[in-house]
Amino acid sequence: MSADSQASSPVPLVRAGGIGVRRAGRWIFREVDLEVVRGNLVFLIGANGAGKTTCAKAALGLIDIDEGYVDRSPSLCVGYVPQRLAVSPTLPLSVRRLMQLTGRFPASEIDSALNSVGLERLGDPPVVNLSGGELQRLLLASALIRKPDLLVLDEPDQGVDVAGSDVLHSLIDAIRISTDCGVLWISHDLELAMKAGDDFVVLVPHEHEDRPLSRPDAV
Ligand SMILES: Nc1ncnc2c1ncn2[C@@H]1O[C@H](COP(=O)(O)OP(=O)(O)OP(=O)(O)O)[C@@H](O)[C@H]1O
Ligand SMILES: [Mg+2]
Numbered sequence: 001m002s003a004d005s006q007a008s009s010p011v012p013l014v015r016a017g018g019i020g021v022r023r024a025g026r027w028i029f030r031e032v033d034l035e036v037v038r039g040n041l042v043f044l045i046g047a048n049g050a051g052k053t054t055c056a057k058a059a060l061g062l063i064d065i066d067e068g069y070v071d072r073s074p075s076l077c078v079g080y081v082p083q084r085l086a087v088s089p090t091l092p093l094s095v096r097r098l099m100q101l102t103g104r105f106p107a108s109e110i111d112s113a114l115n116s117v118g119l120e121r122l123g124d125p126p127v128v129n130l131s132g133g134e135l136q137r138l139l140l141a142s143a144l145i146r147k148p149d150l151l152v153l154d155e156p157d158q159g160v161d162v163a164g165s166d167v168l169h170s171l172i173d174a175i176r177i178s179t180d181c182g183v184l185w186i187s188h189d190l191e192l193a194m195k196a197g198d199d200f201v202v203l204v205p206h207e208h209e210d211r212p213l214s215r216p217d218a219v
Contacts, residue, residue, distance in 0.1 A: 010037040013076055013150045013182045016059045019068035021051070028054050030067070034201050036150060036182040041173070043193035044186045046203035052186045053083055055203060056152055059184070076150060079143030083154035083186070085127075085135070096124045099142050113145040114138075117171060133164035137171070144175065151175070154186045169196070 012035045020030035029051035036042045046052045057063045059070055060078055099110045114120050117137040122130075130138060136156050143151060153172065157165040173196070176183050187193060193200035 010039075011073060012037050012071070014059055014070065014072045014184075016065075016070045017068055019055070019058055019065045019070060021054050021058050021063065022066040023054075027066075029203055032068070032201060032203065034059055034184075035199075036184050038149065038182050039176065039180045040198040041176055041183045041185060041196060043197040043200035044184060044203065045188065045190050045193050045200055047188065047205055050203040050205040052203055053154055056154060056184060056186055060152060073149070077146055077148045079146050079148030079151045079181075081136075081139045081143045081151070081153045081156055083158070085139070090128070093127045094124045095119075095122055095127060095130070095138060098127055098138065099145060102142065102146065105145055109145055113141040116144060116175065117141045118167075132159035133161070133168070136160055136168060140168075140171070140175075144179075147179070148181055150182045150184065152184045152186075155188070156185070157187075 014034070014036050016032060016034040019032050019034075021028045032055055034042070034044070034055070044052050044056060054063065058065045060080065061070065061072065095114075096110060099105065099113065105113075111120065114122065117140050119134065119137055119141060122134070122138075127135065127138070136159075140153070140156065143153075151172075156172065157168050160168060169192070172183065172185070175181070185193075185197070190200075190202070
C-alpha cells in the first residue's frame with residue numbers, strides 16, 4: 001500500500017447519520033451516528049433496553065429506520081453473531097449442521113473456520129451439549145466462514161466467565177488484525193470499549209421526544 005493511500009481516509013464499510021427507530025408509538029433510539037471502517041473496532045455501548053440490538057440491525061439494513069440515513073459499501077459481506085441463537089436449543093442441531101445454516105460450505109472451509117476459533121477438536125456434537133463459551137465461539141465461526149468485511153457481534157461474551165471472555169476478546173482482536181475486517185461490537189462494558197476500541201457510541205435509554213430534531217448543522 002502506498003503512503004498516499006494510507007494517508008487518505010478509508011471508505012466506511014457502514015456509516016449511519018442521525019438514525020432513529022420508532023416502534024409501537026415510541027422512539028427506541030434517536031440521533032445515533034455510527035461509522036465502521038475496515039480494520040477498526042467500534043463498540044456500541046448501552047444499558048439493557050437502550051436499543052443496541054435494534055440500532056445494529058438498523059445499521060445493517062435488517063430493519064427500517066424512521067429518520068436519518070445509512071450508507072453501506074457496495075456488496076458488503078456481513079458476519080452477524082446475534083445476541084440469541086435463533087434456532088430452538090431443543091432442535092437436534094449438530095455443530096457442523098449449524099455451520100451450514102447460512103450456506104453450503106466445503107468440509108475444509110468448515111474445518112478452517114472451527115480451527116480459527118479453537119474448536120478444531122470439537123467433533124460434531126449436538127449444539128445443546130456445548131458450554132456457553134464454546135457456543136459463542138461456534139457462532140463466531142459460523143459468521144467467519146462467510147469471510148466478512150464487517151463482523152457484527154451482539155454481546156459475544158454474555159454467559160462466558162472472565163477467563164473465557166478474555167480468550168474471546170483476544171480471539172476477536174486476532175481475527176480483526178489477520179483479516180482486516182471492521183468489527184462492530186455490542187457490549188455493556190464501557191471500560192472495555194475505552195480500552196480496546198478505536199471508537200465507541202453510547203446509547204442512553206430515555207424517553208425520546210416526539211418532535212422533529214433540530215440538529216446544529218441543520219439550516
Ligand atoms: N419491534 C419492536 N416493537 C416494539 N418495541 C421494540 C421492538 N424492538 C425492540 N423494542 C424495544 O426497544 C427497546 C430496546 O431493545 P433492544 O433489544 O434494541 O435493546 P438492547 O440495548 O439490545 O438491550 P439488551 O442489553 O437487553 O440486549 C426494548 O424496550 C424493546 O422492547
Ligand atoms: Mg440487545
